[in-house]
Amino acid sequence: MTIDATTTGDLPSGEVDNSARNKLVIALLLGSTFVVFLNETMMSVAIPHLMADLGVAANIAQWLTTAFLLTMAIVIPITGFLLQRMNTRPVFMLAMSVFAAGTLICAASPGIELLIFGRVIQAVGTAIMLPLLMTTVMTLVPPETRGKTMGNISIVISVAPAIGPTIGGFILANFEWRWMFILMLPIALGALALGSRKMQNVTTPRYAPLDIASVILSALGFGGLVYGLSSLGEGEQAGAAFPLWLPLVVGGVSMVAFIWRQIVLSRQDKALLDLRTFLSRNYTVSVLTMGIAMMALFGTVILLPIYTQNVLGLDTLQTGLLLLPGGLLMGLLAPSVGRLYDRIGPTKLLVPGTALVSIVLWALTRVDQHTSVWAILTGHIIISIGLALVFTPLFTAALGSVRQEMYSHGSAILGSVQQVAGAAGIALFVALMSIRTAGLAAEGVEPVSALAGGIQLAFMVGATISLFAIVTAFFVRKPEGGAPGMGGH
Numbered sequence: 001m002t003i004d005a006t007t008t009g010d011l012p013s014g015e016v017d018n019s020a021r022n023k024l025v026i027a028l029l030l031g032s033t034f035v036v037f038l039n040e041t042m043m044s045v046a047i048p049h050l051m052a053d054l055g056v057a058a059n060i061a062q063w064l065t066t067a068f069l070l071t072m073a074i075v076i077p078i079t080g081f082l083l084q085r086m087n088t089r090p091v092f093m094l095a096m097s098v099f100a101a102g103t104l105i106c107a108a109s110p111g112i113e114l115l116i117f118g119r120v121i122q123a124v125g126t127a128i129m130l131p132l133l134m135t136t137v138m139t140l141v142p143p144e145t146r147g148k149t150m151g152n153i154s155i156v157i158s159v160a161p162a163i164g165p166t167i168g169g170f171i172l173a174n175f176e177w178r179w180m181f182i183l184m185l186p187i188a189l190g191a192l193a194l195g196s197r198k199m200q201n202v203t204t205p206r207y208a209p210l211d212i213a214s215v216i217l218s219a220l221g222f223g224g225l226v227y228g229l230s231s232l233g234e235g236e237q238a239g240a241a242f243p244l245w246l247p248l249v250v251g252g253v254s255m256v257a258f259i260w261r262q263i264v265l266s267r268q269d270k271a272l273l274d275l276r277t278f279l280s281r282n283y284t285v286s287v288l289t290m291g292i293a294m295m296a297l298f299g300t301v302i303l304l305p306i307y308t309q310n311v312l313g314l315d316t317l318q319t320g321l322l323l324l325p326g327g328l329l330m331g332l333l334a335p336s337v338g339r340l341y342d343r344i345g346p347t348k349l350l351v352p353g354t355a356l357v358s359i360v361l362w363a364l365t366r367v368d369q370h371t372s373v374w375a376i377l378t379g380h381i382i383i384s385i386g387l388a389l390v391f392t393p394l395f396t397a398a399l400g401s402v403r404q405e406m407y408s409h410g411s412a413i414l415g416s417v418q419q420v421a422g423a424a425g426i427a428l429f430v431a432l433m434s435i436r437t438a439g440l441a442a443e444g445v446e447p448v449s450a451l452a453g454g455i456q457l458a459f460m461v462g463a464t465i466s467l468f469a470i471v472t473a474f475f476v477r478k479p480e481g482g483a484p485g486m487g488g489h
Contacts, residue, residue: 021200022140025088026149028199029133032092032191034156035184036099036126040068041164042171042180043119045316045323047302048309049172054112058306062430065302067116069423070226071123072130074219076419077273079131080412081210087201091132096192099125103188107181118181127415134411138399143479150396151338154388159331165305169320211265214272217258222420224251229427273416274409277402285475286346286398287414291421292469293354293390296361296462298422299429300383306433307455308376311369311448322377326384333388338396345478346393353389354469356382361463368452390469393476400479425465429458 043064051061082091102121109115133153141149171179228248265271278284308314308322340349360383367376395414402410437454441447 024198025200026133026137026140028195029092029129029136030153030156032096032195033129033133033153034160035187035191036122036129037156037160038164038167039099039103039122039184039188040126041160042168042184043068045165045168045305045309045319046172046177046180048306049316050112050115050177053177054115056112057434058430059434060112062302062426063116064112064119065298066226066423066426068119068123068126069298069419069426070223071120072127072415072419074222075124075127076131076412076415077218078210078215079128079415080273080408082128083131083135083408083412088132088136089195089199089201091128092195092199093192095125095128095132096188096195097125098122098128100185100188100192101125103181103185107178107185109178127419130415131408131411134395134399134414135407138407138411139404143400146400147338147341147392147396148335149338150392151335151341153395154334154338154392155331159328163324163327165323165327166317166320169315169317173315173317209270211261211270211272214258214261214265217254217261218272221251221255221258222416222423224248224254226420226423226427227251229424229431271409273413274406275413277406277410277413280401282477282479283398283401283410285472286394286401287417289350289354289390289469289472289476290394290398290414291417292465292472293357293387293394294418294421295425295428296357296466296469297387297425299425299458299462300361300364302426303429303433303455303458304376304380307367307452308373311367311452311455312371312373312376314373322373323380325377326380329381330384330388333385334392337388337392341393341396341478346397346476347474349389349393350473350476351470353386353393354466354473356386357390358463358466358470360386361459361466364459365456365463367456367459369448390473397476397478425462429462432461433458 047058047061047064050056050064051058054061082094086094099122102118102123102125105118105121106115107118109118137149137153138146168180171177171183224247228244228246228251259275262271262273262275266274266276278287304323305316305319308319309316314322337349360379363379398414399407399410433451433454435454436457437450440450440453445453
């Protein structure tokens with residue numbers, strides 16, 4: 001790995017040692033990212049189980065995932081500030097310590113309220129880890145091999161979702177749900193201990209202001225929008241404290257105010273999120289495509305286990321095994337996709353990838369209680385191939401389109417959009433499923449058929465959203481050079 005001396009601040013004579021150091025740092029970050037992703041994806045098969053075990057409805061249980069993603073979306077903007085003000089090692093220690101504390105709270109939770117709180121604490125640690133990994137890689141890895149390195153990152157990000165549902169299903173089939181966190185805790189503590197011994201500083205901190213008003217506005221904006229979407233699934237309820245549209249309005253107004261404030265503060269280099277990254281057309285298109293893909297993906301991921309367990313009658317372990325081949329295939333394809341990106345760029349990968357995702361989502365609009373498990377398995381494998389062609393090119397093209405000093409802002413914005421889109425997708429899909437299911441049940445449709453009808457509607461919305469990703473995929477280009485200007489690329 002060749003490291004630019006201007007990046008490390010060392011003389012050429014020290015490059016060999018720096019190369020070994022940088023590889024070690026990236027490896028530690030990759031391993032820890034695998035741990036936090038494994039935690040996130042283990043929960044995907046647990047929602048139906050927890051609904052029954054804790055006696056809560058789907059629109060309450062889905063907050064175990066929505067609150068996690070929403071917290072990440074609120075915290076990730078602050079990581080742009082942290083990555084500028086603090087060095088690599090203390091940021092890593094902070095992230096893994098908080099994540100381990102959240103895991104302990106979840107393991108000790110007596111009910112849904114404290115469990116959601118523990119998930120929020122876990123999300124704070126996860127939110128710091130993701131931009132730390134991306135910013136470090138973009139800083140240390142030269143442009144000509146970034147596709148390959150991002151491909152290696154995609155292996156970790158793909159394998160964790162592949163084995164997470166299977167591990168979660170096995171645990172739920174043999175133990176109570178708390179063991180998902182009890183078993184995760186020593187792994188998290190092990191990653192923290194290893195990092196405390198081996199993690200080294202590879203960046204140079206500099207002064208960056210923290211605008212409290214921006215933090216508050218981002219929390220109100222992201223929180224209001226996602227909470228408003230989630231509340232739609234509850235429908236009209238007697239004695240509601242406020243109308244369902246109010247959180248959406250508060251969120252929308254706060255988001256507009258947040259964006260306006262960032263534009264003003266960026267002129268003084270004081271923005272929490274420097275939106276000048278969007279002056280790069282390629283970055284803007286890449287982030288837009290990522291947001292569309294994540295909205296469709298996360299909504300689908302939350303519905304598929306509900307469908308397989310509550311409609312097809314599979315248990316958690318069977319559901320986990322059903323999702324395993326596609327996830328492993330996504331991980332196996334990641335290095336090849338990264339190398340292809342370095343050779344042919346993103347467009348020839350993104351267009352077929354988004355098309356495959358869309359085709360499967362449209363096919364899922366026809367699922368019911370009579371659909372073959374083999375059809376679901378085939379569809380999940382195909383959509384996993386499509387996603388393998390999408391995520392590595394989008395991450396690499398987006399972050400490669402901004403200047404080096406903007407990497408922390410670029411990765412924070414990308415992460416924020418990714419998590420908000422995912423949370424909004426989950427909230428919207430569950431809301432549509434709940435509304436449609438309740439409507440069919442009121443018409444006298446038997447429960448399983450009513451649930452299948454609700455899931456069909458939600459998949460149809462995801463399929464429609466995915467069409468926009470196909471369109472935007474045609475406009476993503478490979479960045480020119482290592483640190484392009486902020487316009488046009």
